[in-house]
Amino acid sequence: MAYEVASIPGDGIGPEVVDATQPIFDDVSEQFGFDLSFHRYDWGSERHLEQGAMMPATGLAELEEYDAILLGAIGHPEVPDHVTLNNLLLPIRKGFDQAICKRPAILFDGVESPLGGYTSGDIDFVVYRENTEGEYADMGGQEHPGHGHEVAVQSSVFTRTGTERIVRAAFEAATEREGKVTSVTKSNAQAHSMVFWDQIVEEVAAEYPTVTVERLLVDAASMDFIRRPEEFDVVVASNLFGDILTDIGAIITGSMGLAPSANINVSGEFPSMFEPVHGSAPDIVGDGIANPLATVLSAAMMYDHLGETDASDALWDAVTGQLADPKAPRTPDLGGAGTTEDVVQDLRSRL
Amino acid sequence: MAYEVASIPGDGIGPEVVDATQPIFDDVSEQFGFDLSFHRYDWGSERHLEQGAMMPATGLAELEEYDAILLGAIGHPEVPDHVTLNNLLLPIRKGFDQAICKRPAILFDGVESPLGGYTSGDIDFVVYRENTEGEYADMGGQEHPGHGHEVAVQSSVFTRTGTERIVRAAFEAATEREGKVTSVTKSNAQAHSMVFWDQIVEEVAAEYPTVTVERLLVDAASMDFIRRPEEFDVVVASNLFGDILTDIGAIITGSMGLAPSANINVSGEFPSMFEPVHGSAPDIVGDGIANPLATVLSAAMMYDHLGETDASDALWDAVTGQLADPKAPRTPDLGGAGTTEDVVQDLRSRL
Numbered sequence: 001m002a003y004e005v006a007s008i009p010g011d012g013i014g015p016e017v018v019d020a021t022q023p024i025f026d027d028v029s030e031q032f033g034f035d036l037s038f039h040r041y042d043w044g045s046e047r048h049l050e051q052g053a054m055m056p057a058t059g060l061a062e063l064e065e066y067d068a069i070l071l072g073a074i075g076h077p078e079v080p081d082h083v084t085l086n087n088l089l090l091p092i093r094k095g096f097d098q099a100i101c102k103r104p105a106i107l108f109d110g111v112e113s114p115l116g117g118y119t120s121g122d123i124d125f126v127v128y129r130e131n132t133e134g135e136y137a138d139m140g141g142q143e144h145p146g147h148g149h150e151v152a153v154q155s156s157v158f159t160r161t162g163t164e165r166i167v168r169a170a171f172e173a174a175t176e177r178e179g180k181v182t183s184v185t186k187s188n189a190q191a192h193s194m195v196f197w198d199q200i201v202e203e204v205a206a207e208y209p210t211v212t213v214e215r216l217l218v219d220a221a222s223m224d225f226i227r228r229p230e231e232f233d234v235v236v237a238s239n240l241f242g243d244i245l246t247d248i249g250a251i252i253t254g255s256m257g258l259a260p261s262a263n264i265n266v267s268g269e270f271p272s273m274f275e276p277v278h279g280s281a282p283d284i285v286g287d288g289i290a291n292p293l294a295t296v297l298s299a300a301m302m303y304d305h306l307g308e309t310d311a312s313d314a315l316w317d318a319v320t321g322q323l324a325d326p327k328a329p330r331t332p333d334l335g336g337a338g339t340t341e342d343v344v345q346d347l348r349s350r351l
Numbered sequence: 352m353a354y355e356v357a358s359i360p361g362d363g364i365g366p367e368v369v370d371a372t373q374p375i376f377d378d379v380s381e382q383f384g385f386d387l388s389f390h391r392y393d394w395g396s397e398r399h400l401e402q403g404a405m406m407p408a409t410g411l412a413e414l415e416e417y418d419a420i421l422l423g424a425i426g427h428p429e430v431p432d433h434v435t436l437n438n439l440l441l442p443i444r445k446g447f448d449q450a451i452c453k454r455p456a457i458l459f460d461g462v463e464s465p466l467g468g469y470t471s472g473d474i475d476f477v478v479y480r481e482n483t484e485g486e487y488a489d490m491g492g493q494e495h496p497g498h499g500h501e502v503a504v505q506s507s508v509f510t511r512t513g514t515e516r517i518v519r520a521a522f523e524a525a526t527e528r529e530g531k532v533t534s535v536t537k538s539n540a541q542a543h544s545m546v547f548w549d550q551i552v553e554e555v556a557a558e559y560p561t562v563t564v565e566r567l568l569v570d571a572a573s574m575d576f577i578r579r580p581e582e583f584d585v586v587v588a589s590n591l592f593g594d595i596l597t598d599i600g601a602i603i604t605g606s607m608g609l610a611p612s613a614n615i616n617v618s619g620e621f622p623s624m625f626e627p628v629h630g631s632a633p634d635i636v637g638d639g640i641a642n643p644l645a646t647v648l649s650a651a652m653m654y655d656h657l658g659e660t661d662a663s664d665a666l667w668d669a670v671t672g673q674l675a676d677p678k679a680p681r682t683p684d685l686g687g688a689g690t691t692e693d694v695v696q697d698l699r700s701r702l
């Protein structure tokens with residue numbers, strides 16, 4: 001098999017983790033006998049600062065034919081976030097109808113949680129985040145700008161299609177895991193949208209009688225991720241709530257440097273995108289100490305999506321093996337003194 | 352001085368904590384030489400189930416003349432949350448223009464945080480939550496209901512007045528604390544509303560040159576409450592983000608059973624409302640083990656608001672003294688085996 005993947009290293013530590021991990025991916029292709037070539041796109045904030053745009057006007061069209069996209073990180077101290085994000089990351093997620101954002105939260109053996117009393121295996125859940133609409137709808141505006149009595153409106157949009165497909169994906173996933181779905185809303189304060197979400201959860205749940213359903217409000221869920229993270233299996237949430245919950249999920253499992261994600265186009269019409277959950281981390285750019293493991297695990301999710309499950313499993317095994325090995329190098333976010341390169345070389349030796 | 356306070360015990364453990372703490376408040380009145388009488392309103396879900404309404408149509412008018420309102424908790428397993436909340440709690444907050452929701456998060460001496468490595472005094476911040484608009488605006492609806500291609504829209508509304516007054520209150524508070532304000536938004540994904548919020552923060556910040564300003568996205572802030580809670584002083588956020596952040600603030604400081612809140616009407620035209628952050632906790636109703644301390648601290652915030660600062664200080668001192676005393680009774684949420692009544696009697700002995 002041969003795959004063509006677009007890589008968008010992006011900003012900050014994005015290029016560091018994407019470039020450093022290339023040899024690992026070459027090893028994997030060779031070992032598992034497929035051909036996977038990366039085509040690098042230097043899009044991002046530097047381009048915006050030089051040429052006035054994060055990507056060319058033809059950006060999406062160029063990406064469309066790829067089998068997948070691997071993204072590093074987007075965000076730059078000199079460019080407002082709503083500019084960087086609304087001109088690269090969010091257009092890809094929405095433009096390629098990447099409806100399902102899947103983000104596992106796993107406390108790996110050898111990794112310490114900031115929550116006292118939790119050890120390896122205690123935390124193992126996955127968040128299914130709606131990824132194309134909801135609170136990220138680009139709808140709204142401001143009236144009376146500059147006149148001292150401004151009103152700003154931002155509208156969330158929940159469609160039957162968008163809501164049903166993420167809820168269904170979560171239930172489907174639960175049947176292959178522990179059989180539990182936790183749906184997170186704010187139905188008490190946002191009844192127009194969230195009661196609709198609840199209704200769809202109820203409908204879909206009826207099709208999955210073996211799956212246990214729990215409903216939580218987002219404030220309680222954020223608390224329960226800290227109080228009882230061991231009780232979650234599949235969590236399904238809107239775009240915004242999924243965003244918040246997956247950052248909490250990443251930190252309680254030890255480090256943002258370990259959290260991978262997949263943005264899946266369900267129809268297969270467009271490429272899916274795989275990216276570490278962490279940002280561009282301007283504070284450590286150039287130090288060579290960015291943790292490459294979230295990128296490696298994101299690529300593992302990409303191999304799985306492409307059907308190369310052996311390659312995917314090999315990467316997961318190498319990462320879990322490294323983390324469990326007290327002698328293995330680790331980056332500072334995990335309390336070590338290793339470099340990105342040390343971690344990569346050690347991983348290669350485990351493959 | 353004489354004060355008239357409306358007490359709305361509400362649902363679940365609400366009546367337990369409000370009734371049990373009455374003797375404490377009587378002690379305080381006597382000790383500090385003022386007259387404060389509570390007028391009890393049996394409004395809530397039981398009333399809804401029996402009479403079809405959480406409160407009478409004249410509810411707000413009845414409350415309007417009081418000096419303050421003390422609320423227990425609202426929420427009932429047999430009544431949908433959007434019914435209970437939109438017919439009692441939120442109408443009071445909005446109807447009485449209680450623009451500032453103030454919620455301290457303090458790790459008290461003697462209380463254990465679920466975050467490893469944090470001890471007494473390490474965490475001490477206050478969240479200023481916008482309390483009358485934003486994501487809680489009752490704006491939106493559903494199109495094509497029941498026809499399989501529904502669209503639900505929920506609009507957030509941010510006004511100049513609403514945003515400016517909460518931001519200003521936060522900066523004002525910072526000048527009397529450590530001089531730092533953290534503004535939490537989601538400006539990268541919700542530019543229509545949140546960039547407006549940022550602009551107001553910038554304007555108000557210019558009036559407070561001695562206050563340090565930090566800007567965080569809500570996903571990062573939720574993470575940072577877990578990763579570096581010691582660095583926060585005053586946190587200002589929208590209605591929804593404040594809701595999420597204060598639940599995280601409560602759990603990282605040991606228990607929902609300790610977190611108080613004040614809903615302040617700034618103009619003084621209407622009564623302010625004081626309520627524990629915790630809910631009605633149907634799982635422990637009737638067991639006599641609900642933690643009354645969040646109610647006591649909420650009342651302390653009420654005394655402070657009424658100008659009875661000595662009484663307020665005395666309550667804070669009694670609570671911190673009790674928590675720091677390893678021999679004092681404590682309720683199960685704090686790892687003890689004490690009852691609500693044990694905690695109340697011990698507190699009275701400390702006043």
Ligand SMILES: CC(C)[C@H](C(=O)O)[C@@H](O)C(=O)O
Pocket residue numbers: 085089243277539540570
């Ligand atoms: C950068 C930002 C727009 C993005 C999001 O909110 O989705 C990020 O936080 C994430 O979680 O992938």
Ligand SMILES: CC(C)[C@H](C(=O)O)[C@@H](O)C(=O)O
Pocket residue numbers: 188189219436440594628
């Ligand atoms: C009960 C609910 C409507 C309320 C809120 O979201 O404001 C509660 O969570 C709170 O924090 O006071």
